[in-house]
């Protein structure tokens with residue numbers, strides 16, 4: 001492969017974390033790298049044949065890729081053997097998150113050879129909201145790690161993709177989330193504080209929201225990406241029984257990264273156990 005391959009990255013991102021990582025890859029993979037967002041009408045995306053390498057990026061949802069990403073992967077075809085790299089983001093660094101790629105590996109065409117896979121811990125959009133300090137720590141490490149992976153992609157290095165039967169089994173069990181997303185979609189609703197701005201309808205990657213009489217109505221085609229709720233300017237969207245777990249509102253990453261009073265790293269021994277092992281491993 002030439003020093004600057006022409007790469008294409010297909011990316012699904014609910015609240016922006018995975019897209020942020022994809023943009024970081026583009027900085028290091030070079031100007032010829034193109035990013036396309038995976039949305040429900042993915043048949044409109046350009047085929048990978050014109051590129052030297054293909055990347056797929058997605059957020060981990062219940063130890064799997066979101067169903068739309070699996071469907072996209074199964075629809076992806078190339079007329080010749082191609083190298084493919086994977087990257088995913090998650091709210092924590094559990095090794096179990098690497099199980100998520102099985103849902104893609106199972107359906108990818110034989111012409112794609114997966115050369116490598118990386119997990120990035122990013123500020124959670126579910127369960128708990130991180131402190132500015134933790135956000136800066138995560139982004140700092142992500143920005144240190146992406147160029148290292150990008151260099152190995154540019155060099156065409158191929159890593160051994162291990163078989164992990166136990167993790168594979170766990171990922172299969174958690175695919176119940178795919179069904180859950182469709183069942184709970186219609187239980188999402190906007191509170192009376194909704195200002196009828198229509199942002200959620202315009203932003204939904206699944207085309208799952210329709211404004212009716214100035215009010216958003218949610219259908220079954222939900223990916224539980226929480227983009228609608230995360231970005232609603234008045235925090236009006238309830239996401240059903242998971243509502244108590246959602247993180248309200250965007251993290252102000254630019255502000256946090258530019259704030260010199262926030263340290264850029266937290267000593268590993270001061271991190272919670274959920275993160276300690278991940279950061280120990282990635283800094284080896």
Ligand SMILES: Cc1cc2nc3c(=O)[nH]c(=O)nc-3n(C[C@H](O)[C@H](O)[C@H](O)COP(=O)(O)O)c2cc1C
Pocket residue numbers: 012013014015016017018019058059060061062063064089090091092093094097122123124125126224225226
């Ligand atoms: C429904 C749902 C399930 C999730 N499951 C996991 C998980 O199993 N492991 C994890 O580390 N993070 C999980 N997360 C957190 C997201 O993966 C994380 O916030 C990710 O960076 C979001 O990326 P995005 O902004 O590109 O959508 C989950 C988030 C949602 C909304």
Ligand code: SF4
Pocket residue numbers: 190193194195196197198199200201216231232233234235236237
């Ligand atoms: S983004 Fe929020 S305020 Fe705007 S239409 Fe949707 S629910 Fe209403």
Ligand code: SF4
Pocket residue numbers: 014185188203204205206207208209218221222223224225226227228229
């Ligand atoms: S309805 Fe909301 S959570 Fe569901 S796919 Fe659309 S933006 Fe994502």
